[in-house]
Amino acid sequence: MNAVLFIGHGSKKNEGNSEIAQFVESMKPELDVPIVETCYLEFAQPSIATGIERCIERGATKVALIPMMFFAAGHSKIHIPDAIDHAKEKYPAVEFSYGRPIDVHDKLFDILESRLSDCGFSSESSNEEVSILLVGRGSSDADANSQLYKISRLLSERLQMTNVELSFIGVTTPTVEEGVQRCLKLGAKTIYIVPYFFFTGILMDRMEDKLANFTSEYDDVVFKMTDYLGFHPALKTIFIDRAVEALGGSAKLNCDMCEYRLHALAHMDVHHHHHDHDHDHHHVLK
Incomplete structure (x- = not known):
């Protein structure tokens, strides 16, 4: 059973933490995953370890951890992987995957x-x-x-x-x-x-x-x-992309902003194209 654990940074101001929790709540209907939980790096509870525990208590066999951060820095390069290493030791039967921060999208x-x-x-x-x-x-x-x-x-x-x-x-x-x-x-x-x-x-x-x-x-x-970037509705698309990517185990190259990829997605039936290609190839083999 798949779970997605969103990791907010956490703020000394509760208002900021409740914004994170509400935003994750708003993503649940669009994220076709049975278990979705929120945790925080610091200043707020639950911690990452507790967040992982909650997912597993609810029956998760695979947990994708998604950092709700703009860039890969100390937290996402060191602290979160360290928490995942501990979780792997504690729950050897559970599969863990790790999503990317937003970076450029x-x-x-x-x-x-x-x-x-x-x-x-x-x-x-x-x-x-x-x-x-x-x-x-x-x-x-x-x-x-x-x-x-x-x-x-x-x-x-x-x-x-x-x-x-x-x-x-x-x-x-x-x-x-x-x-x-x-x-x-x-x-x-x-x-x-x-x-x-x-x-x-x-x-x-x-x-x-x-x-x-x-x-x-x-x-x-x-x-x-301007207002701070905040949890704008368009961010949902980014985080859902990151969650699906992590659950699928695919780490993409730096392609999110590639004009060729964006053009292809907008103007071509990319999946259909691959399907046809495979189909033709199949006939050639016959």
Whole structure:
């Protein structure tokens, strides 16, 4: 019996944790899996070990663990695999598989565009006086930080090459303040700040403070802050993709944003094509 265990980061603010739990609840009808549970890395219960235990108590023989994180960094590369290793020792008869974080996925850009347009941004009217500033959490993992740079480039191309700058709220640079300076040096008169966070929490409180400071410091510049990315309905598609992928045991190459793959999915009956190919091959063999 299959189970999917979603792993949220966990927040010191309960509001953030309940957002995660509610979001997983909302995915259940679309996820054709008998057992779906939620757990947290830190600051909230149940822990990963307890989450695994709950799945097995409910009769799971295969558990797919899905990190509800944007990028692969310390948590998803070290902490979660360590918890899976312990679970494998404790439950040798159960099969465990591990899904990917979001990383880069086409639906992510739909979410970013909708957050920006809710805030009044339009790529039609964008010019060199408009900048977008993405604000990441920041990591000590260079690979994770570099993913945000990839996203900023893809977002810029999608928005008719609007200038997209990068910043991080902690751990690494450029800081949010340095990000604003970069936008201003490039002639921005309007700056759209996009908090690249999942849920409301301490970081959003800090962003509100920063926004107030920028608004009073630069009275000739318009600052607009979008809602945090949050658990937007389009994220369901991404997490369901990741769960199905993990249960199927298929780790994909870096193809989620490949224009050829997206074109093929939109314009070709890919599965039908393979089926026909096999069918023809079968006749040749005969």
